[in-house]
Amino acid sequence: MAGYKVLFTTVSLLVTTLKECNSTKTLRYFENRFEKYDLVIADELGYTSFDREGTDLYSTFIKFLP
Secondary structure, eight states, X not given: OTTOOEEEEEHHHXXXXXXXXXXXXXXXXXXXXXXXXXXXXXXOGGGOOOOHHHHHHHHHHHHTOO
């Protein structure tokens, strides 16, 4: 994908980072970092279970991606 900025991560890493940023009040900064990517691939969704906080943060984060 020449010319496109792509981020590949796992869902578990993404949720862990979202939870850490939420607890340190840096969630907005973390979310803004994703504006520079044309494509974000979050792998292993089917293999990961979340607690309530992780599920809420992930679903809200995905809903507001550009």
